[in-house]
Amino acid sequence: MPAVPSTVLKVSQNYFIRGGSDRYFFSLAALLEKKGHSVIPFAASQPENLPTPWARYFPTAVNFSSPSPADLVHFLYSRPAARALARLLAEHRPHIAHLHIYYGQLTTAILPILRRAGIPAVQTLHEYRLACPVSTLIDAQGQLCQACSGKDYWRAVAGRCNRGSLARSLLSAAEAYYARLLGGVVDHIDRFITVSHFQRRKLAELGVPAQKMSTVHNFVDVSQIAVNPVQGEYFLYFGRVERLKGIFTLIEAAAPLKDTPLLIVGDGEARAEAQALVERRGLSHIRLLGPKRGEELQQLIGGSRACILPSEWYENCPMSVLEAYAFSRPVIGADIGGIPELVDPETDGWLFPAGDVEALRDRLLTALRNREQTLSMGLAGRKKIERLFSQERHYEQILDIYAKVL
Template identity: 75%
Template sequence: MLPTVLNVSQNYFIRGGSDRYFFSLGELLEKWGHQVIPFAARQPENCETPWAHYFPEPINFTSPSARDLLRFVHSKPAADALSRLLGEHRPAIAHLHIYYGQLTTSILRPLKEAGIPIVQTLHEYRLVCPVSTLMSADGQLCQSCNGKDFWQAVAKRCNRGSLSRSLLSAAELYYSHALGGVIDKVDRFITVSHFQRRKLAELGIPAHKMVTVHNFVDVSNIPVNPGKGDYFLYFGRLERLKGIFTLIEAAAPLTEVPLLIVGDGEAREEVEATVARRGLSHIRVLGPKRGRELQQLIADSLCCVLPSEWYENCPMAVLEAYAHSRPQIGADIGGIPELIEDGTDGLLFAPGDSEHLRECLLAMARDRRRAMEMGLAGRQKIERYFSQNHHYEQIVGVYNDLMGAKVPVPR
């Protein structure tokens, strides 16, 4: 019998790429015969699950009370809820994702007391940065905290320019390191890019506790798409660190090829206002799209664009573009160049450089046959290196190493 996996995240709904991976991993493990037990906060947006009665009440981040602020650092309700679940069910291993905000490091103690090995997939830099991004409030890459001096985030007001928010974020991380066991209690960290693993090691996370496993995409129901698309496409969070304004500047004079912007986020109103003020009628902000509607938008595009200006790790947007045989233009930063081979399955440009990005957009628009060929090369890359089977084999290898077991892997 295959081991039961406890799959843990603060959300049981999809808000971003880490949530999509949380659900995709659960589906992948179930496909191979594992029982998967989800554990997350109880929130109105949650998908339905028979395990919801074990979920703890959520923390109110919109209008937090004093109790909510204390629970942001240490959530006794989350620990109690998990203890109740573990008292009635016995997973063989726990796989954590982004759990800090709603669940906190309070959940680590019941897992350790039950003798359950803990794996965590790291989707960002929360272990070494109070705001998770290694960026300061002014949008600049930042390592001032150096993995331990979190007071620097308070001095710089890194959390949205707010002193109180920055103080709370720093306090949470100090507590997590000193008393929460955020590093010591986790048996293995899975980084999703080699860049992320190297950066975290540079900032003090023990290298021997980390292993890289890139994300994956299921292409079994996605046909190879040799067609030539009609527009540039950005899909993802609308935030400054995603380079969305660099993209608008690059695309502004390219009026013959539309740019579709799909997503939501803190910068959406500013994006819409910028497009309207400049009269950029060829740039359309469509808002959030999901499921088949998003897949169709990707499939019909000329190419997808990821203009990030922070240390992206293994962005699902690149893999999803390749899955639909679309080439990707990406910023040469973080883990993005691990996914894009410049000139083969996409193009790389200097982050923040709108002129360089414009040259890449023009290259795609002027040679659509070449763009199609690069998209097909991306699809081949997905099938070879980022498939379900390959990912399952790597994940089970991590589980086996910690459990001393030999779970069979596909061949």
């Protein structure tokens, strides 16, 4: 009988939903609690945080908008986070720690605290931070890049990979080097969970020990989501509004399709630029709605004809694909990263070459011209979720990972 932890410490920089990794953080916590585990959250204290009695242990967040010298130091190594976690562990005893994205706010300062307390640690990897100081394997020009090769982080400074900024890139590289100086993330984490086979292979290629990684795809709980046989009349993108997400490729592809609305839901660094482009070209059928959550987002997904994921970086297991399927909507996705692991062409969606405007426009037109096929593909996606990405299957896989380190 595998060991089963009764109390799980869940660690993330955010205790609110900003992106797909945050949604997964909360979904997994809810699943563990549903199965009878106690869950202790640990995150940075931020105004957007959801209420929790555990907030009294949360350290003060780093101010990224107008950082002080202390904020810059805490970005590299957060003594407040280390002290806060030590205080929590002195008063409560979790059996295992499950980490998500924690650097920048909590930093690697928390890892020796867990180790000294004798608490096994697993980490779900939502991107490529172990090999790339800016997490994305994307350079300043928006091109795929592996120049750092998991160790030569100075190349990120030379290329100004963090938003084209020398200062930001220097800070990112310093954080990566400092983490290695402290013994390295790999040495402090007992098991890494990759969320796609592509991610696991890519990280192994870049130096992360393959024997410390296991793949567990994300999941969606569809128990309260009805199958939806009614097709909508608009296309939908929901996620971060950033250049690496292919937002501008999507706008160009949809620009001539003036009879079919394209709704862009989310926030991000490229939102203002995208809004300006839409207004300048008079693309009134393309609307940027800003961030939506909960029932409002669910209604938008369920009311669409198809959901689009035009990413131009190595996506792993994007929640937007799984959530589209959960609401019986097909997916038009770029053939990059882990997306092809989720989309079966002509069965539950379509793939197109990442960054190819004409190919994406062709897939949009195909979805418009083949109404019955588009509807049946959405229903096939729903069946796939129930079969391969259910909460029951996910729970079994996560429990198996926990058992390996207990």
